[in-house]
């Protein structure tokens with residue numbers, strides 16, 4: 161992928177569903193896989209007038225586990241904010257998320273670099289937010305006659321993990337996601353088998369030109385494909401002497417391409433303001449009491465020492481929780 165003279169820069173924003181029993185701000189069960197649409201809903205997650213959110217303590221504990229495992233700093237005070245926009249999957253017309261006071265900042269995740277050694281991908285922040293509902297397009301999104309909406313997913317707790325632009329190829333991005341998935345599974349806070357449990361927005365640029373954001377990539381393989389397509393597209397533009405526009409694009413999974421999204425929302429368009437129905441959170445003192453399990457790097461080292469595994473074997477065995485669990 162790397163060609164002389166081109167330098168690829170990738171940063172990821174990863175949304176992961178936390179595997180709690182109930183939703184982030186109400187008691188609705190999150191286990192709706194075998195149930196019909198709109199059966200796991202209540203006035204809170206439907207955004208009915210007068211309904212008040214109550215924060216799920218377990219979701220904050222899970223997010224804190226992730227923050228500690230990824231070496232982040234949990235802030236003294238964090239806060240929920242409203243992100244205002246209208247879309248049919250967002251019944252309240254705002255999403256409760258975190259904006260200028262996230263749960264945690266900084267941190268890093270170690271991956272195997274393209275050159276073979278270990279490298280640290282630095283993180284900007286981790287914040288907690290609620291998932292919107294899900295739209296089901298009858299036919300396809302462009303030509304379908306109508307869409308259905310299912311609010312069972314509305315209010316499922318998510319964490320968004322934002323990396324710095326430290327990855328240099330689609331392969332490194334895939335390694336980052338695999339390592340992140342393994343870490344979340346080891347921590348017992350994430351179920352990768354659940355549909356849509358991990359979604360990614362990717363920022364990608366060729367050094368010296370504008371950055372493009374590719375939104376809503378919903379599979380691990382999709383990330384590598386979307387990035388590979390995008391790098392080729394950007395390189396072709398530059399080769400022909402054209403410039404890369406700073407824009408948001410959508411990944412069309414079935415066709416393996418990215419397509420310009422005409423909307424150009426900026427952060428200030430969302431009119432974020434502090435969520436008036438929830439108090440600020442002070443949980444920094446919990447960090448010391450969080451006991452982390454053995455994580456992938458530690459298990460890999462142990463497998464090499466205890467069983468004489470090669471580095472590659474140990475990496476494979478610890479890359480997914482179910483492969484190397486037990487002793």
Ligand SMILES: [Zn+2]
Nearest residue numbers: 186188202205
């Ligand atoms: Zn509910």
